[in-house]
Amino acid sequence: MKYVSTRGATDLGRFSDVLLMGLAPDGGLAMPERIPAFSPQELENLRGLSYPELAYAVMRPYIDDVPEADLRRLLQSTYTEAAFHSKDITPLTRLGQSNLYLLELSNGPSLAFKDIAMQFLGHMFEYVLEGRDERLNILGATSGDTGSAAEYAMLGKPRVNVFMLSPHGRMSAFQQAQMFSLQEPNIFNIAIEGVFDDCQDLVKEVNADAEFKARYEIGAVNSINWARVLAQAVYYFKAYFALGLPAGAEADFCVPSGNFGNVFAGYLAKRMGLPIGQLVVASNENDVLNEFFATGVYHVRPAAQVAQTSSPSMDIGKASNFERYVYLIAGSDGVQTKGWWDEVGASRPVDLRGSPHWDAVKASGFVGGRSSHADRLNTIRRIDREFGRLIDPHTADGVLIGERYARSGVPMVCLETALPAKFEETVQEAVSRTPERPERFVGIEQRERRSVVMPNDVTALKAYIEEQLAKRLRD
Template sequence: MRYVSTRGLPGSPAAGFSDILLEGLAADGGLYLPAEYPQVDAATLMSWRNVLATQGYPALAHQVLSLFVDDIPSDDLLGICQRAYTAEKFASSSIVPVERIGDGPLWLGHLSNGPTAAFKDMAMQLLGELFAYELGRRDDHLTILGATSGDTGSSAEYAMRGHERLSVFMLTPKGRMTPFQQAQMFGLQDANIHNIALDGVFDDCQDVVKAVNADAEFKAKYHIGAVNSINWARLVAQVVYYVAIWLRVTTTNDQRVSFAVPTGNFGDICAGHVAREMGLPIDTLILATNENNVLHEFFSTGRYRVRASSEVAATSSPSMDISKASNFERFVFDLLGRDAARVADLFGRQLSENGFFDLSGTPEFKRITERYGFVSGTSSHADRLQTIRGLYFDNGVLIDPHTADGVHVAHEWIGRVAAPIVVLETALPVKFAETIKEAIEVDLEIPPRFAEVMNAPRRVVDMPNDPQQVKDFIVRTS
């Protein structure tokens, strides 16, 4: 399996999995994708169904990942999956339980039982094991520079903490995360973990990460890598849970399932796009946004407009308070027939000069639903409260605000897309206790495994929104 950049011109050299694992963002500013998506058929799905039933999630992960990874020995890759996905880490041997909501068409895919109570653990635990393995094989060190709107940071830090070959520098938007999210990150005392609170919003943090990566000399000297969803290894790990959930809610190998996915950065739903392109029988991918609806605007109108920081609303589903969807470029690359020059123009020149691009009049945009299965919707604070309240009192199911965005939008598509519709859970409600209390007027009890999180001393550095100061901090602490 070889990988190409979304901005790479014809004839550009392709790369192997282990190389792009450590590189993250491509040198030309693009994102990596397989040169061709591997294809699965009914026989493969039948085999995977048996593997999941008899050997469990780690073995299924090994089977799926083996289609994308050919430069790590199979036995080693299996060991990586077995270390990443344990019952101890995910509170259940099933790793990804699936629950039907009442007797209707909606289901919940529970992705948040990992160490930080967020779906990001599903990919990050694997990524940590992959990093440790590859760095050991190369006798090397990696400096992780990432940005988070809430959950990526803690998931990354819990997966990388204590690894002597890894240093983590995580940028957060100051004051934009919930108290629980901040406590999870800033309470870590591991010497290889560094938290930086920047003035600004998530997109400013992401821009700083990209600016540092754009300094090729600095990136090479300090071995800068990525854990954000720009890293292909993280996205391909998410493909696995689409497969697992599909297997758990179907009884035949041709049954179609729809997925409703809360997303701001397009990473979670992009994994669904990849799974669909591989041949997994996915009918519709229902994209759900909050008030920061840049993605819903594109899928509704064809116009992709990046918002200024001042336009990004602080909402009660803060992990989706994003106006620049980093992973979106991967989908547009496929949408435009993998025309890298055109993608580079859209995401390079046009966004830089105009702040938007418009595909509304193109034949490709007209095929988004029919060819790629995408529809979208948006949700408000009032919608979230009503959805949380309704599920709790009607069905005894408690969900977090981001998942509520997904459920709300999924309801709008019932009867118009194939059922079942699986809503992908984003996090456990405990991470957003204030909003949950507003919705159901009940104080949440903190689960015992998180009891000490809020009381840990904080370790974080405040910093202005300046790439050079971030680089200087990396130099001082490396």
């Protein structure tokens, strides 16, 4: 399988190449040249597979440059009960006798869904870098959960350094403590004076400097990395089979979404033949995605207009993975996608209304909805009261919007994004008690922290990376 860019560049190499690449040289995102689809019978043959076996079946068509035995071994090493505290890895739980289900994705090392893909990336980075005798300096941006998931996945990986940007003062206290309390010499936490989109833009600016990127071996772990999206597609298959539906019967999925990577993984699964009906995008007050699916106009919001909310991991005004979606909507037309993203880069709206592309959007099964602070408090309180299940604010956004679009006789699977312990203040406000946390995280807020605060300035960021890498070499 060869890979291309959403903006037209061809032959980016094979999986191992795009794994280490991050952004494509033309600024686009890596995509496979085609999306293979399972036949109905092939889908049926996947029922009953263990998580590592299912991951192999789903991912193998896209990872054909790694020997079969090695890929199977990497997946077996990644998806273990010890790492995810469940033999099912991603358990599916029905809420009472309702038609609503929670897909539990937050039992991994950092208590967030990002662990499912990030643990795989950690193993795969190590494997590819050792094979090539290379090193990688990961530059990432996080609105809360990607950072800790990436850092926990890269612990003890001597060939990898992690430089993680986060918006200063905009994560929960638990999220900050998870990242900033790590003392490993290969982990560098940088709090940027701005919002998540500023962090994301800095990552893209550094990647756009081809000479700097090559000299300092810059890679990515954000969902701009294709491997992240691919690994996340697996749990859609796992959830679907766990429902026990007859062959070909549809299931709907609702996904709290800010950067569009998690829900795009569902769209990838759908394009691969999984019988997904609706893909419901749940937004918070920063509802750029909801606005698009309601109106056909995609209008990113500048940093100053990104609201600080009680579901902070979704405080995003520009969704990176949305580019992959519109690329497929455009029939894999890189020229068209580049034209749209030139408009986005110029802060102009992309208006698909009345075009064949808008017809393709409507046919793709996406719908959206918006939640508010009061909505998520009420939802946390109600789900706790009715089902004895405590959920985090982002998952509450998903449950609320998922219920809104639920169809009679069709299961609605809501993707859990994090354990409520990561957002104690909001959960406390909703149910007047503090959510339990795993013992290993008790008192984490009091641990010594290691981070730097930096202005939103790419020159300062590059200088910091240079300085720290030079120091690492001296040490």
